[in-house]
Amino acid sequence: MKANELSKKCETYIEDLISQIKEDSVTVTEYLDFCSRFHVYSFRNKLLIWKARPNATRVAGFSAWLKLGRCVKKGEKGIPIFAPMRIRKVEDNEDGSAEETEPKTFFRVVYIWDVSQTEGDALPDAPDTRCVTGTSRDILPAMENLVRSRGITLQYADISKAYGTSQIGKIVVRASMNENEKFSVLAHELTHEILHTRKERRALKEKVKEAEAEASAYTVCRHFGLETKAPTYLALYRVEEVDVRASLGRVVQTAPTIIQGVTKQIPALKRAA
Structure with a gap:
């Protein structure tokens, strides 16, 4: 062909x-x-x-x-x-x-x-999933290290209105959640940090940004074997006037960046243990 x-x-x-x-x-x-x-x-x-x-x-x-x-x-x-x-x-x-x-x-x-x-x-x-599938105990610290390695401040706090927030250079996550939930929220908020710059945040509708972040987080969690529910707004077709092709392209590009970043952090954590 x-x-x-x-x-x-x-x-x-x-x-x-x-x-x-x-x-x-x-x-x-x-x-x-x-x-x-x-x-x-x-x-x-x-x-x-x-x-x-x-x-x-x-x-x-x-x-x-x-x-x-x-x-x-x-x-x-x-x-x-x-x-x-x-x-x-x-x-x-x-x-x-x-x-x-x-x-x-x-x-x-x-x-x-x-x-x-x-x-x-x-x-x-497969070498990139060995010893990390099925538990967040190894990969949550790796995700935290990845966030900080990108120059992003990470804070756990008692917040009630959201599971987490992305503030361009700072991520805040609800402290009361379990490890799996924290990992998923960090993947979601890190997608915002990587994908949605100040310019993008002004240009894109909120529904588009949330759909992209949740789709990316879902992909990351599934890669590492973490069970995660697909919320209704994961469906990109629910987002009005969205260029689905562009959104899919951004998600497919961003999720691997996070997956590879987390994977690279794991050996360093094991050496330090």
């Missing part, structure tokens, strides 16, 4: 997803659940994998599976995704010398397979 053909197919998938979101909030949580498992992939590649194999759990290329002692089963079709490649061109100058141009990024089509399409050696746990 050529890159332009895959681009057209991806565009169709995006339009379908937006239509489904406008009609059914369940689609939002299904897509975000999927995104929580594949945070290292781009928005387009996540969508391509989801449409091809919605139950995928771990994907890799043909050679990568061989290195892990597994091979693709006969007859299994690969999942086409985009892979970037940077190309430099050499141009001749007037004096006859050659000069390299600035590299440009192009995209080619590569194929990956889900683990369910392979057979062979047993696999170790």
Whole structure:
């Protein structure tokens, strides 16, 4: 498959997803659940994998599976995704010398397979979720460290009107909540800090900002195995006059930033223990 053909197919998938979101909030949580498992992939590649194999759990290329002692089963079709490649061109100058141009990024089509399409050696746990799934005791301190590492003041206080607040450079969280709730609220408020700058806060409607923050927090919590309820305003279709495509793009970009940031903080916490 050529890159332009895959681009057209991806565009169709995006339009379908937006239509489904406008009609059914369940689609939002299904897509975000999927995104929580594949945070290292781009928005387009996540969508391509989801449409091809919605139950995928771990994907890799043909050679990568061989290195892990597994091979693709006969007859299994690969999942086409985009892979970037940077190309430099050499141009001749007037004096006859050659000069390299600035590299440009192009995209080619590569194929990956889900683990369910392979057979062979047993696999170790995925490295970025090992020892953190299912409990907030390890990851809450990691989230707190991430917040502070970004120069954001974090305060726990007895607040009653909200679970937490984002004040551009300061996050306040209700102190009486349990660890899971604190982690979820921190993910929500950190999304505001990362995504909603002073300019964005003035430009976007409150419903849009809250939907984006909650969708991001939901994705982060699901990645780390924390049970979290999807509130009604998680459905982006409920937000009037919102560019759903832009909101999805922002969520899919921000949640992985938080996931990777929390994950990087965990080894330091374990060394200090």
